[in-house]
Amino acid sequence: MSIHIVALGNEGDAFHQDNRPSGLIRTYLGRSPLVSGDESSLLLNATNTVARPVFTEYQASAFGNVKLVVHDCPVWDIFDSDWYTSRNLIGGADIIVIKYNVNDKFSFHEVKDNYIPVIKRALNSVPVIIAAVGTRQNEELPCTCPLCTSDRGSCVSTTEGIQLAKELGATYLELHSLDDFYIGKYFGGVLEYFMIQALNQKTSDKMKKRKMSNSFHGIRPPQLEQPEKMPVLKAEASHYNADLNNLLFCCQCVDVVFYSPDLKDVAEAHKIVLCAVSHVFMLLFNVKSPADIQDSSIIRTTQDLFAINRDPAFPGASQESPGNPPLRVIVKDAVFCSCLSDILRFIYSGAFQWEELEDDIRKKLKDSGDVTNVIEKVKCILKTPGKFNCLRNCKTYQARKPLWFYNTSLKFFLNKPMLADVVFEIQGTTVPAHRAILVARCEVMAAMFNGNYMEAKSVLIPVYGVSKETFLSFLEYLYTDSCCPAGIFQAMCLLICAEMYQVSRLQHICELFIITQLQSMPSRELASMNLDIVDLLKKAKFHHSDCLSTWLLHFIATNYLIFSQKPEFQDLSVEERSFVEKHRWPSNMYLKQLAEYRKYIHSRKCRCLVM
Numbered sequence: 001m002s003i004h005i006v007a008l009g010n011e012g013d014a015f016h017q018d019n020r021p022s023g024l025i026r027t028y029l030g031r032s033p034l035v036s037g038d039e040s041s042l043l044l045n046a047t048n049t050v051a052r053p054v055f056t057e058y059q060a061s062a063f064g065n066v067k068l069v070v071h072d073c074p075v076w077d078i079f080d081s082d083w084y085t086s087r088n089l090i091g092g093a094d095i096i097v098i099k100y101n102v103n104d105k106f107s108f109h110e111v112k113d114n115y116i117p118v119i120k121r122a123l124n125s126v127p128v129i130i131a132a133v134g135t136r137q138n139e140e141l142p143c144t145c146p147l148c149t150s151d152r153g154s155c156v157s158t159t160e161g162i163q164l165a166k167e168l169g170a171t172y173l174e175l176h177s178l179d180d181f182y183i184g185k186y187f188g189g190v191l192e193y194f195m196i197q198a199l200n201q202k203t204s205d206k207m208k209k210r211k212m213s214n215s216f217h218g219i220r221p222p223q224l225e226q227p228e229k230m231p232v233l234k235a236e237a238s239h240y241n242a243d244l245n246n247l248l249f250c251c252q253c254v255d256v257v258f259y260s261p262d263l264k265d266v267a268e269a270h271k272i273v274l275c276a277v278s279h280v281f282m283l284l285f286n287v288k289s290p291a292d293i294q295d296s297s298i299i300r301t302t303q304d305l306f307a308i309n310r311d312p313a314f315p316g317a318s319q320e321s322p323g324n325p326p327l328r329v330i331v332k333d334a335v336f337c338s339c340l341s342d343i344l345r346f347i348y349s350g351a352f353q354w355e356e357l358e359d360d361i362r363k364k365l366k367d368s369g370d371v372t373n374v375i376e377k378v379k380c381i382l383k384t385p386g387k388f389n390c391l392r393n394c395k396t397y398q399a400r401k402p403l404w405f406y407n408t409s410l411k412f413f414l415n416k417p418m419l420a421d422v423v424f425e426i427q428g429t430t431v432p433a434h435r436a437i438l439v440a441r442c443e444v445m446a447a448m449f450n451g452n453y454m455e456a457k458s459v460l461i462p463v464y465g466v467s468k469e470t471f472l473s474f475l476e477y478l479y480t481d482s483c484c485p486a487g488i489f490q491a492m493c494l495l496i497c498a499e500m501y502q503v504s505r506l507q508h509i510c511e512l513f514i515i516t517q518l519q520s521m522p523s524r525e526l527a528s529m530n531l532d533i534v535d536l537l538k539k540a541k542f543h544h545s546d547c548l549s550t551w552l553l554h555f556i557a558t559n560y561l562i563f564s565q566k567p568e569f570q571d572l573s574v575e576e577r578s579f580v581e582k583h584r585w586p587s588n589m590y591l592k593q594l595a596e597y598r599k600y601i602h603s604r605k606c607r608c609l610v611m
Contacts, residue, residue, distance in 0.1 A: 002067035003198050005191075006089050008119070009099035009111065010074040011133035024099055024133060024187070025072045027178050029058055032188050055089075062195065076115050090122045094198040095129070095191065098170070100156065102134045108156045112164060120168060127194045128170035131187060132161045135176050222593035227558045227585035231551050233512055236505040240441075240481035241350050244273060247440040248348040252450055255421070255436070256285075256327045259309070260337045267341050268326070270436040271419050276410045277351050280381045284308070284329070287418050295385035305333055305377065324421070335370050336377055343378055351382055410437060410479040415472060422449075423460050426468045430460075433475060441478040444501045466497050474498065477506050485510065488517050488531060492539060499543040511548040518555060527562050534568040537576070553579055560584040 007025045055073040062068040071089055078086045090096065096119070100108050136155040158174065165172035171190055175182040247253075247270065254268040274281035279295070282288040283302045290299050309328040331337035342360040346353060358375060365371050413419060413434060420432035438445040448455045455461050463471060470493040477483040477498075483506070485491035495510035514536075521529070533556060540549040556563045556572075557580045563569050572580065 001199065001202055002069060003062065003094050003195055004092055005068070005070045005095045005097065006093040007070065007072045007097040007099060009076070010104075010107070011099040011101050011131070012074075023072070023074070024131060024175070024178060024183070025058070025070055025097070027183050028188055028191070029060055029068075029070065031180065031184055032192075063199075066195075066199065068195075076111055079115055079118055087122060090119060090126075091124070093126055094202075095127055095194045096123075097129045097131060097191070098168075099131045099133060102132050102136050102156045102161075102174075103154065105154055105156050108160070116164065116167065123168070127197070128165075128168050129187075129190060129194070130161060130165045130168070130170045130172050132156065132158075132172070132174045133178070221597050222590055224586055224590055228554065228583055230554050230558070231547070233508070233515060233547050233551065235512060236508045238481055238505065243440045245345070245349045247273065247436060248344060250439075252439050252446065253421075253436040254326055255324075256329055258329050258331055258337070258340055260331060261334050263314075263330070266331065266337055267344055269344055271327070272410070272413060272434045272436050273348060275419065276412070277347055278381045279383070279385050280305075285327070285419065293385045295383075297380060298383060298385055301377065301380045305331065305336060305381075307332060333377070335365065336374055339364055339374050343374075346378070411476070414476060414479045421459070424471065425460055425462045426466065426471055429468055431468065431472065431475070437479055442501050442503055465500070467493065470494055470497050474501070474503075474506070477503070477509075483509060485513055488514050488536070491517075492536060495545060495548075496539070496543050499545070507545060508547075511545060511551075514548060515551055523559070523562060526559060527565075532568050533563060533566075534571045538571075554583065556580050557583040558585050561586070 005025075011024050055071050055075075055078065058068075058070040058072065060068045060070075073086075073089070098119075100111065161174070162172050164170075173187055173190060175187055251268055253270060255271050256269050256274070258266045258269065260266050271281070271285050275285060275287050279288065279293055279298050280302045283290065283293055283298065284306050293299065307330045309330050314328060331340060336343075339361050342357060342364070346357040346360075357378070358371070361371050361374055365374065415431055415433075417432045420434055422433050422435050422438070424431045424433060435449050439449055440446075447453075450456060466474075470490065473483050473485065473490070473494050474497045483494065485494055491510045491513045495507055495514075498504075498506035498510065518526075533552065537549055537552040537556070540552060553576060556569075560580065
């Protein structure tokens with residue numbers, strides 16, 4: 001049995017150091033009759049057992065056969081430089097001694113303010129002794145003059161020491177010198193009292209543990225190990241804004257062309273994207289009427305900036321495709337038209353990078369008045385009907401999300417015939433859609449609509465192998481970059497659809513949804529649910545969802561006792577069965593040990609305190 005004492009603080013005088021060789025702890029260990037070993041052996045032992053420069057370790061014997069370990073830490077910086085070691089020292093201490101010199105008031109307050117709160121949080125019913133060492137200087141001539149604060153402020157008063165002891169629930173001692181009386185009888189008597197209390201407590205705890213072990217008749221229950229960690233799935237980053245921004249540069253599925261006032265081709269765009277962020281373009285392309293908008297500023301901006309030209313004698317009209325030629329829009333404002341390419345790039349990138357737009361416009365327009373005029377027109381284009389212009393302070397919009405998530409959005413056009421240029425036929429019903437969005441968000445559809453395929457020239461496109469609900473969820477992701485399956489079965493169907501159209505991020509979203517749903521189920525629900533987990537595993541493997549299939553194998557192994565009782569467990573392949581048996585939890589060895597332990601307990605006809 002051993003007693004661990006931790007001594008903190010420096011009892012030396014910071015202003016009158018005389019290089020005294022002996023401190024409080026070292027003096028006690030060298031002179032106490034209850035501690036074996038003379039002073040020279042303790043000094044030698046201390047020198048040989050220095051673990052770190054900030055504390056000294058002493059080892060001796062007390063009360064004959066009790067091992068005494070003392071860590072003397074004169075430097076408080078250990079709590080800043082090595083918190084792990086200092087925390088372990090305090091946590092393993094049976095007695096804590098805090099020392100300070102009464103003539104070093106600055107150090108006392110520094111310790112009280114910075115380190116005593118840390119020690120207070122780490123204490124766990126450990127007795128604490130506070131030792132105030134030294135004789136106060138200038139104590140004979142106290143001064144009450146408010147201008148003479150040097151004498152009164154240089155010493156730590158008894159009141160301050162007692163107050164600190166109350167905060168820690170400690171015993172307060174004043175040691176005027178390190179002689180036999182103060183060390184042996186005063187400090188030593190209190191310290192040895194707490195040493196005896198610590199020995200009694202340890203003896204009591206040891207007897208309790210012995211009684212507990214005897215109650216098991218010498219046999220302990222088997223230890224259940226933790227299950228293996230499940231594989232971690234990392235979600236793929238969104239490229240929604242980049243997809244729509246790239247649509248502007250690829251020039252696919254263009255259905256509107258802007259012309260300057262002198263009828264020169266300026267820029268190509270897509271109605272669906274423009275209408276998703278602006279009621280001005282909704283009004284221009286007849287998606288909404290003036291009665292629907294009821295905002296005079298938006299109506300006036302539309303009339304002042306744009307005009308639609310349907311003249312068959314328009315230059316270049318004969319070269320346009322006869323099927324469905326792009327709509328021709330004349331930009332009336334020449335200054336605004338010169339910046340139109342930058343404005344379209346701003347809109348396609350999400351309509352929130354205002355500083356970049358202002359910089360691009362300033363590079364083209366030298367006049368500051370023209371720059372302000374163009375910026376104000378862009379703000380009006382992005383205005384919400386019936387509301388005050390919330391875009392007055394452009395810089396406040398820098399940290400916000402793109403405008404797709406505010407105002408109108410592409411979800412407004414999901415499964416609606418407005419501006420639709422393709423119709424999918426699914427299970428006897430039709431679903432309208434927009435080629436521009438499909439091409440921008442799905443590489444398979446981009447190849448399908450722009451290659452030498454039937455779908456490139458057809459408006460009605462049949463879809464097989466997918467239900468209408470699943471395909472609508474798939475389109476919802478393409479339009480909004482988000483989806484919310486109704487359950488695990490629908491998420492698996494959506495994952496299959498995403499694999500069919502090679503949309504990898506949607507596959508990851510469905511995988512994470514399935515994993516989250518299964519992880520949140522309690523054991524009782526897993527045992528009673530009708531979902532075939534093995535069939536889910538086989539579908540994940542068939543559709544190249546390697547992350548999900550690996551996770552499902554670990555999930556089956558972790559819940560072995562539940563899934564091994566289900567009939568579909570027999571449908572696992574030899575390789576899968578071998579993996580599950582190898583990683584099963586609880587292990588077969590544990591179950592055997594548990595059965596033997598139960599058999600032993602019942603054979604003794606005693607009550608198990610664990611089970």
